[in-house]
Amino acid sequence: MAFGFLPQLPPAFGQPALFGALLLAGLLGGELARRLLGLPRITGYVLAGVLLGPQVSGLLGPGALGEARVLIDLSLGLIVFELGHRLDVQWLRRNRWLFVAALAESAFCFGAVLAALLAFGFEPLLAASAAAIGTATSPAVVLLVAHELRASGQVTERMLLFTAVNCALAYVALTLLLPFLHLEHAMRWGEALLHPLYILGGSALVGFLASLALLWLAGWVGKREDRQFILLVALVVLAVGAARSLNLSVVVTVILLGTLARNFDYEHVLLPLRFGYGGQLFFVILFVLAGASVQFTALPGVAAAVAAFIVARFLGKGVAILAFGRLSGVRAGGAGLLSIALLPMSGLAVVMVLDTQAMYPAFGGELAAVVLSAVAVLQILGPIATQFALKRAGEADPAAGSA
Amino acid sequence: MDDLRFTPSPGRTLGVELELQLVQSHDYDLARDAADLLGRLAKVKLPGHVKPEITESMIELNSAVHSQYAPLAAELEAMRDAVVREAGMLNLHVCGGGTHPFHSWSARRIFPTERFRHILERYGYLAKQFTVFGQHIHVGCASGDDAVYLVHMMTRYVPHFIALSAASPFYQGEDTSFQSSRLTAINAFPLAGHMPFVESWAEFIAYYEKMHALGAVESMKDLYWDIRPKPEYGTIEIRVCDTPLTVARAAQLAAYAQALAQWFLDERPRPAKRTVYLVNAFNRFEAARFGLRGQLIDPFEEKKRPLAEDILDTLAGIMPQAAALGGAEALAALAADVRRGYSDAGWLRERFAANGSLAHTVRESAARWADDKPRASG
Numbered sequence: 001m002a003f004g005f006l007p008q009l010p011p012a013f014g015q016p017a018l019f020g021a022l023l024l025a026g027l028l029g030g031e032l033a034r035r036l037l038g039l040p041r042i043t044g045y046v047l048a049g050v051l052l053g054p055q056v057s058g059l060l061g062p063g064a065l066g067e068a069r070v071l072i073d074l075s076l077g078l079i080v081f082e083l084g085h086r087l088d089v090q091w092l093r094r095n096r097w098l099f100v101a102a103l104a105e106s107a108f109c110f111g112a113v114l115a116a117l118l119a120f121g122f123e124p125l126l127a128a129s130a131a132a133i134g135t136a137t138s139p140a141v142v143l144l145v146a147h148e149l150r151a152s153g154q155v156t157e158r159m160l161l162f163t164a165v166n167c168a169l170a171y172v173a174l175t176l177l178l179p180f181l182h183l184e185h186a187m188r189w190g191e192a193l194l195h196p197l198y199i200l201g202g203s204a205l206v207g208f209l210a211s212l213a214l215l216w217l218a219g220w221v222g223k224r225e226d227r228q229f230i231l232l233v234a235l236v237v238l239a240v241g242a243a244r245s246l247n248l249s250v251v252v253t254v255i256l257l258g259t260l261a262r263n264f265d266y267e268h269v270l271l272p273l274r275f276g277y278g279g280q281l282f283f284v285i286l287f288v289l290a291g292a293s294v295q296f297t298a299l300p301g302v303a304a305a306v307a308a309f310i311v312a313r314f315l316g317k318g319v320a321i322l323a324f325g326r327l328s329g330v331r332a333g334g335a336g337l338l339s340i341a342l343l344p345m346s347g348l349a350v351v352m353v354l355d356t357q358a359m360y361p362a363f364g365g366e367l368a369a370v371v372l373s374a375v376a377v378l379q380i381l382g383p384i385a386t387q388f389a390l391k392r393a394g395e396a397d398p399a400a401g402s403a
Numbered sequence: 404m405d406d407l408r409f410t411p412s413p414g415r416t417l418g419v420e421l422e423l424q425l426v427q428s429h430d431y432d433l434a435r436d437a438a439d440l441l442g443r444l445a446k447v448k449l450p451g452h453v454k455p456e457i458t459e460s461m462i463e464l465n466s467a468v469h470s471q472y473a474p475l476a477a478e479l480e481a482m483r484d485a486v487v488r489e490a491g492m493l494n495l496h497v498c499g500g501g502t503h504p505f506h507s508w509s510a511r512r513i514f515p516t517e518r519f520r521h522i523l524e525r526y527g528y529l530a531k532q533f534t535v536f537g538q539h540i541h542v543g544c545a546s547g548d549d550a551v552y553l554v555h556m557m558t559r560y561v562p563h564f565i566a567l568s569a570a571s572p573f574y575q576g577e578d579t580s581f582q583s584s585r586l587t588a589i590n591a592f593p594l595a596g597h598m599p600f601v602e603s604w605a606e607f608i609a610y611y612e613k614m615h616a617l618g619a620v621e622s623m624k625d626l627y628w629d630i631r632p633k634p635e636y637g638t639i640e641i642r643v644c645d646t647p648l649t650v651a652r653a654a655q656l657a658a659y660a661q662a663l664a665q666w667f668l669d670e671r672p673r674p675a676k677r678t679v680y681l682v683n684a685f686n687r688f689e690a691a692r693f694g695l696r697g698q699l700i701d702p703f704e705e706k707k708r709p710l711a712e713d714i715l716d717t718l719a720g721i722m723p724q725a726a727a728l729g730g731a732e733a734l735a736a737l738a739a740d741v742r743r744g745y746s747d748a749g750w751l752r753e754r755f756a757a758n759g760s761l762a763h764t765v766r767e768s769a770a771r772w773a774d775d776k777p778r779a780s781g
Contacts (some may be wrong), residue, residue, distance in 0.1 A: 019582055086429060091494040098492075152427065154439050157494055223759035272430035272762050329492050367463070 007008065010181060014103070018064060020286070026284035042144055042287055042383035046346075049291020060292045068289050073280035074345060076140070077240035077254050078233065080167070083139045084258020085273050086157075087164040098158070101324035102165040105317055105342070109130040110135045110173065112316030116308040117370075124362055125184065129177050130371050133352045134313050134345070136170035137163040138382060140290075141344035144387040153395030155334050159341045159386075162321075164255060167348065171252045174352060175199050181360045203248040207256030214261050219269040228271050251348065263348045290347035294376040298369035305366075306373045313374075319344050343387035344382025349375045366392055406607050412637035415668075415728060417661045419479065420539040420543055421464040421646050421653055422456055423486070424503050426496045431765040432510025433460035433534070434495050443489045448608040453486065455516065458534050458732040460506070462486070462497075468543075472661070472730035476654035477592045478517025487773045496756045496769035499583035499653075500751065501571030502535050504761040522708075531593060535585040536646040537569060540657045541638035542664040547604025549668055550632040550639050554598050555675035556667040557660075558683060561629050561643050562690035562699055563714050566721065567737060568644035568656055569694045570747035573761060582694030582748040585645050586687070594620065595627040600677050607632065629687070639664075643687075648747040648768055650777040655737050658730030663717075678702035694746050714741050 019047035029048025050329035052060040060068075079175060092099040114135040117127035142163050146156050175196045180193035201222035214235045221227045236254060243253040261270060353371050356363045390396050425434040437459045444453045452465040463481050469475040483497075490497050523530040544550040581587065589595050601607045614620040623631070629643045641660055647653050651678035666672065684702040689697035690710060699710045718738045725734045740746075755764045 087427060088494060091428070091491075094491045095494075152435050152492055154436060157427075223763070268758065268763055268766065271760055272432075274430075329443060331437070331442055 011112065012242075022068075022071075022285050022288045025049070025282065026288040026381060028134035029288070030284070040383040040387045041148065042141060043380055045284055045287035046291035046294070046383075047377050049288040050200065050294050050296075051291075052288070053292030055296060060289075068285075071241050071285050071291055072246065072351070073250055074237055075286035076347065076351070077236045077250060077264045078139045078279060078282050079143055079256045079286070080251055080271055081232070081258040082279075083160060083164045083167070084255035085262045086160045087255075087259045088161070089259070089263045091161070095328055096159075097324060101171075101321060101328045102162050104320035104324050105162050106135050106166040106169040107315055108320035109316035112319075113309060113311040116312035117305070117367075120305045120308060122367055125177065125180050126367050127224055129174060129181070129356055129363055130309075130367055132170050132173035132177065133171075133349050133356070133371055134309060134374070135173065135221070136167045136345070136348055136352070137342045137377075138344040138346035138348055139163055139167055140286050140348070141346055141382050141385055142341065143223065143237075144287075145390065147279075149387065149390050149396035151390045151395045152398070153393060154330065155338050155341060155393040156390060156395050158328075158330065158338055159390075162338070162342060166260070166342075167251060168255050170248055170352070172200065174356065175249065175252075178359070181363075184362070199247075199249055200252065202246055203243060203252040204256055206239060206242050206246070206248060207253045208260060210235050210242075210253075210257045211260035211264060213269075215265060215269060216228065223251065223271055225270070225271055225274065232273070234371060236249070240300060251351075286347055290350060290379060293347075293350055294370045294379060295369070296376050299373040299376065301371045302366060302373055304368045306377065309370055309374045310377065314343060337389040337393045341386045341393075343378060343385040345375045345378040346382065406636050407611060407634050409544075409547035409604060409632075409634040410637040411545050414470050414543065415661055415665050416470050416541075416543035417475065417657050418468050418638070419464075419466045419475065419653055419657050420541075421479075421499075421540070421650075422536040423462050423464060423646060424498050424536055425460050425462065425490065426498060426502065426503070426765055426769060428496055430532065431769075433458075435459040435766060436493055436692065437462050438494055439493055440486075440490055440495065443492065444486065447485050447489060449482055449485055451482055452554040453482070458531070460503070461536065468541075468736070471728065472630040472654060472658035472733050475657060476651065476733075479650040483772070484674050488598060496514070496766075496773070498534060498769040498772045499570060499646045499648040500747070500768055501569070501583055501714060502574045502588075504573035504751070504755075504764055505576040506534065507575065522586060524558040526592065532588050532591070534558050535588045537585065537642060538644040538646045538656065540564075540644065540651050540660045541633065541636060542641070542660050543638050544664075544668065545635075547607065547632065547634065550634075550637075551598075551601055551607055552603055552671075552675055553639050553664055553667055554630045555600070555679060556630060557639065557663065557694070558679050559686075559702060560663060561641075561683070562636055562686045562697065562710055563717065564641060564643050564660070565687065565690035566657070566694045566697065566710055566746070567714070567741075568647050568652070568747070569691070569732075570645040570648055570751065572748040572752050573755070573764070576761065578752070578755075581692050582746060583645050584689045585766075586643065588747055589627060592627045594625050597629050597680060597683060598626075598631060600675075600680060602675070604632075615726065641768055644662060645747070650772075651775055652747065655733040657736060658725065658733035659718070659729070660723045662725035662734060665728060666721045669724070673703060675696045678705070694748060695741060711741050711744075714738075725742070732768055 025048040026045040030044035033039040033044025034041050051057055096129050104116045114127055114131035117130055141160050177193040178196045217231055218228055221231055239253050239257050243250045321335045321339050353368055425436045437455055441455055451467050454463045456463045466475055466478055486497055544553055565583055571583050571585040572578060574584040599610055601610055627731050630639055630641050633640045644656055679702045682702050695711045697710045699713050700705050700707050715738055718734050725731045754767050
């Protein structure tokens with residue numbers, strides 16, 4: 001056949017084209033959302049993803065989403081690392097009420113969502129898994145909004161700290177529920193008990209080793225921002241890859257990597273973290289993909305449960321922060337804004353639902369629909385809530401514009 | 404217009420104001436949490452006062468009025484400990500130094516009070532560049548005439564205070580080559596400089612009323628002079644010092660000013676002389692640029708000599724006054740540092756050379772502020 005140099009039709013576009021297309025879509029979506037609707041850019045990224053995804057145009061099919069899983073993991077890895085890096089153990093030691101407040105925020109939220117789902121007649125074990133997923137605030141949304149607003153202050157700092165804590169605790173809770181799920185699944189006791197131990201212990205070990213490697217190599221490389229940035233990306237990606245290949249939890253591994261690197265840096269070898277423009281790329285990709293995996297179709301059927309899930313989640317967080325916030329030094333009015341800032345849910349929750357489903361298929365159907373629909377709603381509303389809270393708290397830089 | 408009646412101070416009282424930096428603990432850039440910190444400090448019983456300053460990255464410690472060095476030093480330490488503790492609850496660090504080494508002035512926000520908004524409106528970007536941190540020393544005088552005489556006599560020693568307090572070698576991420584780059588930021592204000600050569604309080608009032616009538620000055624606060632009389636407190640206020648890296652050094656500088664004032668006002672060793680202001684700009688530049696290694700033109704002897712030598716001779720000369728006021732120990736500590744060439748600016752440069760990062764230099768500076776152990780050579 002002639003013209004053998006031509007590609008077959010339709011041409012198969014690989015990862016690079018996908019990567020570029022996602023970035024472009026995100027950029028356009030973000031700018032349009034901000035200019036036309038006055039919404040945060042993140043909401044625009046998500047909406048661009050929704051438009052590209054299987055629910056609307058289908059340009060990003062399930063196949064493409066599967067291929068992009070590696071991008072999601074890498075993006076999430078870098079974001080979660082930065083979040084872990086913000087978890088300052090010294091602060092929690094100096095301010096014990098803050099520690100109490102952070103634990104209570106997660107615990108109350110978990111309890112409130114669990115109660116709401118039980119009231120809707122869901123099976124306790126499944127409801128508990130869903131409540132664990134709901135405990136986590138989206139790390140990507142809070143970090144990106146904080147970055148774009150150049151926010152700094154007590155509400156911002158506590159939002160990031162609480163998010164780091166609630167993400168870590170959500171994963172630990174979900175992992176600890178595994179034995180019970182396994183037992184329902186007629187698995188042997190030994191295997192059921194060893195599984196969570198393997199996940200948590202293994203993730204901790206990988207995170208710990210990676211943090212040692214990071215600190216040792218950073219000391220050797222010296223205090224050069226450019227080189228430390230490369231080193232950091234390399235080790236985060238390595239840790240993500242190792243965690244995936246070993247069937248460990250990517251999030252627990254990388255949060256620990258960030259936290260340990262910050263808190264074990266006794267020789268003070270690490271420079272302050274600045275991802276700059278490079279980091280923005282990962283954020284955009286993550287939100288477009290999260291948008292593409294949004295499922296609105298199930299929403300009408302479970303609307304009441306979704307509303308209960310969202311309201312209970314907000315009240316749980318809010319009550320804990322109102323109860324302990326003042327003791328930990330939040331100014332009057334700050335507690336309410338902090339509760340609003342912690343609303344977002346996003347890609348992380350989707351990943352948790354998918355992982356739970358993979359291990360335990362019974363966690364599907366209606367309950368998955370409730371969680372995923374809540375994610376869909378909060379993916380749109382969450383960034384708006386966080387932006388509102390930080391601006392109202394007076395912690396956004398007026399010169400930075402909107403997120 | 405301000406009331407310019409001079410409230411006489413009993414004896415040689417002294418007081419200190421320290422402008423302090425608030426920094427974030429994750430990147431050591433300036434924080435914006437002054438309001439939250441002040442809110443917490445309002446509930447703590449403190450010996451002096453803590454006040455907002457022009458930007459949200461700054462607070463100001465005001466000591467009570469003291470007559471002796473030791474109680475002043477103890478009070479500043481107590482205030483420092485309280486501020487460090489409350490800042491820690493908000494995950495903030497506090498540090499001394501005349502400038503933040505790498506903050507970007509465009510990111511600063513003005514503390515939302517009427518006066519500070521007015522300053523921003525009037526001075527534009529100068530107001531944000533004015534995120535610099537100084538120590539002000541008040542010394543009490545019995546009358547306005549004494550204050551005028553004291554300002555003229557003290558002006559010869561302005562380079563001493565600049566060199567002994569210099570702690571701002573870095574500005575906007577650069578080594579400025581100056582020991583005190585903070586002074587340069589202040590020079591840009593229209594009413595920076597020095598008091599005119601008036602010879603009595605009556606002449607001073609006439610000058611001020613003229614400036615006010617001309618519309619050049621609205622209040623005494625518009626006069627950003629190196630040393631200015633403060634009639635409502637009954638003091639002169641020395642404003643050229645960078646905030647030192649430790650409260651110990653801040654108290655020592657106050658003791659030095661007090662002993663000098665005692666010498667001038669008790670003995671009236673010589674009359675005020677106009678030549679002081681001829682050489683003032685040269686002397687001031689030498690001290691800000693080169694610190695203890697600078698030169699000083701003595702306007703009374705009319706010859707040039709090394710600044711360090713001049714400081715050591717002066718410290719030795721007023722030791723009797725210092726001893727009588729209880730400040731001998733402070734002057735001895737200053738002299739020891741001059742002899743070994745130590746300055747806070749030198750310490751900051753040394754730490755930067757050792758750790759290779761301005762962020763980590765701020766970290767070490769904050770650690771030193773919080774817990775001032777006897778230091779290594781600088």
